[in-house]
Amino acid sequence: MLTREQPVAALEASATSSTLLDIHKIAKSFGKNVVLRGISLQVAEGEFLTILGESGSGKTTLLRIIAGFESATSGELWMGGERLDRLPPYKRRVNTVFQHYALFPHLTVEQNVGYGLRVAKHSASEIDAQVEQALARVKMTAYAKAKPSKISGGQQQRVALARALVKRPQLLLLDEPLSALDANLRRQMQLELKSLQREVGISFVFVTHDQDEAMVMSDRIALLRAGELEQVATPREIYSRPATSYAAQFIGHTNLLRADVRDGVAHCGSLFWTSQLPDGSALLSLRPENIEVAAPSGVPGKVRFRGKLRHKAFHGASELLQIECADGLLFSVRTEARSDWQGELEFEFDPADAFPVRNSEAA
Amino acid sequence: MEFLVSATNGSIRGSRWLLLHSVFVFAFLYLPIAVLIVYSFNGAGVGGFPPRNLTLDWYRTLFSDGAIWESVGNSLIVAAVAVVIALGLGIPAALALDRAQFPGKTLFRRLVLLPLILPGIITGLSLLMLFNEASIKLSLLTIVLGHGTALISVATTEVFAGLQKLDRAQEEASLDLGANYWQTFLRVTLPNLRLSIIGAALLIFTLSMDEIAVSFFLIGRDNTLPLEIWGRLRRGITPEINAISTIIFVFSLVAIVLWYRLRRSAEGSPEVAAELIETAVQGAES
Amino acid sequence: MFSRAYRAVVTVPPLLWVTVFLLIPYALMFCYSFWMVSTSQTIVHSWSLANYRQLLTVDVYWQTLLRSMWIAARVMLFSLLLGYPLAYFLSFYAGAKKDLFYQLVIIPLWVSYLVRAYAWKTILGSDGVLNTLLQYVHLTKHPLEFLLYSPFAVVLTLTHIYTPFTFLPIYASLEHIPRNLVEASSDLGASPAQTFWRVIFPLSIPGVLAGATFAFVLSLGDFLAPLLLGGPSGIMISNIVVSLFGAAYNWPLGAAISLCMLVLVVSLLFVSERLEKKWSFS
Incomplete structure (x- = not known):
């Protein structure tokens, strides 16, 4: 390769120094259909990493394996010195914002946000306090008593975020959370999400098929194609020095x-x-x-x-x-x-x- | 504007014939029910036109008839236990069909659903042979086992349909937020299946209350209401049967109205029964 | 996403129950059909084909089976003739009143089967509602005897019972036809009748098959309506089975007949399922 210059981004360096999640040779097949072909990738503490790929590239499957909804055919996941992939989803310190939010329709906004604390048997007063704080952070306090079906898509998005963050995960997974929003709202939410991530300081793994979104928000982009990583780099790097013709065409x-x-x-x-x-x-x-x-x-x-x-x-x-x-x-x-x-x-x-x-x- | 909205000029006449036909079918469907209700107040007993001597005598006879009320009690108990059995096994069966793979799954699905469409006599007789071989004395218990077994099909069909509509991400979100499988089932899966389960329970209860073909072979000393009625019909026509049928009809009407209220307050089509028949014939695909 | 334990918990109990209360009883029915009743009125566990031989050679058995199928076929046909146009009317012409009419079709289903059969008896009897009405308006001088205790009464009653069941799946399949197909058809110049026969009817065939199968199979196995309204000429195959399990005390022969019915029903379901697959395009 001709990249004689060293990587510029400081985050690139920090990714190797304080790894939070280590994805090690993860492969996944559904029957004869090979979806992931040995993915190795590290997520650093406090990093905003985007997994970018077309539909069918395996990006959502990778995310679901990290969350625990699918099990890998082979490979390992390590987080904080612990084998993550052997834990059921409910024991992982990882939370997810789902593509269509998956808010519980039978619970109110505040019950949705408090759900994770309630099943963990926290005290009522503690749940109330934390829910209130979480709702305030996403500016949804006014809708605490509403049912999810009565609020807009952007508001549901915020509730889903609050619901995941209230669990104080070490890692937040986001599965195309903005795809259901219209263009203007999406741009606004991109900025909000980014500043929220800076504020809470936890790692985000964000899945999207939208390269503009990936460029705007990410510290690093992992470009996935047909179950293989094409390139992992900062947005600037991947744009100015694409590793492959696919990367060059897909990004810009x-x-x-x-x-x-x-x-x-x-x-x-x-x-x-x-x-x-x-x-x-x-x-x-x-x-x-x-x-x-x-x-x-x-x-x-x-x-x-x-x-x-x-x-x-x-x-x-x-x-x-x-x-x-x-x-x-x-x-x-x-x-x-x-x-x-x-x-x-x-x-x-x-x-x-x-x-x-x-x-x-x-x- | 809404009425006959899709009729073009050529088909308006056609739709008139259809309307006439529909009126005829409704008359056919409701004639026996009307006769039943009218003659429950007829002083001259069953049959004979026109009805005469309006009376409440048959209701009075009915209320002092111990055997009937005992059979009503038996039927209520049988139906309640049948609901518990059918739901207790039908819900896991639907979950298994929806989300587990095991050898013989297709056979299992067909076996569970078969009693829906099988004439009751076959279900009844096959169980009779089982109880006979196992030397189990016939009683209300054997009827309950028969009803429960036959009606697992209803619970399974309903709950399975509910599961198909349930967004899997709901349960994933729950697991993701730290709820284990049992908590997820109680707090997310069950509440989402609420309508399917209530619908199934109502249907199972009603079908059990009315069931006779299976009970016919499994009956011990205690009669259920349909068997009690059957016994009396064999002996001749008795007007208090009209009275009890009218009462049951009114109760059923109330149940239907409540059910549709509930169903409409949530969204969803009232096609429970249609779903059942189609599943019965086609077998639920998973 | 579901652990092995989860899947085991939901699978094993229903599997066990179904094995004990459905699979084993059917297997027992199979076994019984090869056993015998001894002269001392006990069931002998010796295996032979005698029951099946009897089924084929004794006229009354196969003739009654044929008559039952003929009755069931008529019930099926009449239910379709009554149910299809009703479903078509409701689905395409009833507009806003659709739901109300739909529920009106369902309501009779909540009235006990037995009670409705019995109501027909009070209508059709020689001093029943219909005969006394006819005499009251001087249309007839004597009661019409053919009304009750005849195959006619059985067919009429079973048609009454199964028409709503036939209607339901047909209505559901009609409701699932996208309305823009009808518009597309008339846009392409088809008359309403052509649209019906070329677009609507073919797409409703799965519903017709489901309804028809349901009506046929359940009337075939009915024994209460014939007992109540059929008289000697309206006897059906299940009545024979009932008497074999009762007074006649020949369980093995009854089991053999039941098993034939079971096989008949299951093969009908198989055929119907095949046809429905062929005619469903979604």
Whole structure:
């Protein structure tokens, strides 16, 4: 790999120093259907880790194995020096916020929040005090006596959070908790969740299929694909230095260039530039925003190409152009939004921005 | 606007015929019940048109009839115990069908459901042979065992349907919050199955109160109400039967109204009986 | 998510109960059907096919079985003829009054089977409600005797009993038909009759099968209506079984007949289930 720089994020370092949960070679099959193929991953204390993947990638199964609703076919879970995977769900110091919240419909909001304390046989006065505090934290005190069916989705979300947090878990699991909310509310809840996590200081493992959500909230992202980890890194790192073509495409938008390197020169279609990559074929990820409209006078070291404008998609501040070159190469280019893009245009990019990635398809 | 809403011009005439047909079917269904009620007040006894001499005599005769009331008491006891047996085994059976895998599961499911559709005579006789081989004397106990066994099917069907509608995440959330399996069952599973269980209990109670084909073969010295009525019918037509039937009918009506109130206050379709028949014929898929 | 102990706790008790009170009794019925009654009126545990031979050779047994099937078939047919249009009317035309009508169909089910059979007896008897009414309005001079103690009375009563049971699954299957299918059909130019026969009826077949099977099987095994209203010509197979277990005291032969009924019923269920699978598309 070409990542010569050391990981920047301090959290990356802390992940190895104070591990809370150690997921060790967890594999899971349902009959002949292999869902997880030996996942190893550490969750640090106080970390917000997102497991990101498409549906069917195995992310929810992994979460359910941590919570104890499924048992792994092989592998181990360790938490605080203890084998977690041998404990039933009700003995794990792990709590879950469910996808559709799973609030008990026959109990009121405060009974829902107090449930975990009640079954643990805490005293009534203690339950009351803690429930009140938990409801205050999620600003739901006014709805304490309401039944879950009478409050909105966002409010249910908050109650589900309070219900899990009141148990003071060491680790909170969140299974796509925002997927049922509409876009505006979701953005607001993303920020709330993030600041709540900072406030309570416990580790969150957050499952989502939404890469924007993962980018906004996470300390680290674990990208899961077909039961295998594609890359585990900070959002910045995974965006700027994706390990694989899949990671590059799934996180943000990218151009994948198939280049052929011969004697220190990379060839891609009719384009070429000097490269320090070893000889052979290479796959390069070039983000659309790293391509610019060519300056009138050529900039040394940049690669220029001409192409016809095929499509343009307006995104408000920016615009995404589809450019087709004479040799058939297609480029996505992100530029400032202007109404007069048309015809033949000339662009340039710095070959240093074309980041080599592993080919996921071959894997 | 709501009525005949889907009728286009061509089918309005068709719907009139349907309406007429429906009126006829309702008349057919209610005729015997109407006769029953009317003649329970008929001084000239059963039959004979028009009814004459309105009287409460048959009710008076009924209330002083010790044997009938004794059989009513027996039936109430039998029905209550049958409810306990059928629910006590039907709830675990439904849980097992919903969430356990074991060899012979399909056979088990079919066996449990079979008495729903099997003519009562077969259930009754097969149990009679069992009690005979085991030298168990026939009594109310054997009837209770028969009813309980036959009606496990009702409890299982109802509770299984309830479990299918139950969001599994509810129970997971409970376990996740530290409740063990038993606490989860009591605090989450049971409350969510409340309607199914009450519905099943009502149905089992009613079916047991009315059951005769199985009881017919398992009866000892003490009669249940249907068997008491049966004995009297064999001897000839007696108007106090009309009176007791009318009373039972009124009680049943009250029970139905209560049940629908309950059912409507929660949401859900009132298709309990339809579900039962379909399961009886098709076997519940798990 | 459920531990092994949990699964054992919910599985073992019902499994045991079903074994003792359903499986073993059916097995016993099977055994009995091969045993004999000795001349001293005790049951001899010696194995032979004699009971089955008797079933096939003595006319009254197989003839009664055939008659019972014929009665059951008529009950099934009439229940369908009464129940289907009613279900169709309620589901498609009754609008807001649907629930009320539905409950009106259910209510008779809560009246004792025995009592309703008996009510028909008081209606059909020679000095019953119907005959005295006919004479009262001078339509007839003498009571019509064929009304009671005939297969007619049995079919009528059983049809009365099983019509609501036939109605229920049909109604449920009609209710499950998405209404936009009907709209799509008429949008594509089908007349109401064409829509019914090409869309609605085929989709309601599982309900029809369930209702028909229920009515047929339960009327086939009935013995109370024939005893009460059937007279000598309305005797059904279960009446023979009852007398074999009673006065005639030949349990083994009765067990053999019961077992035949059991096999018949189970195979009918099997066929019906197959057909329903074939006709259900969801």
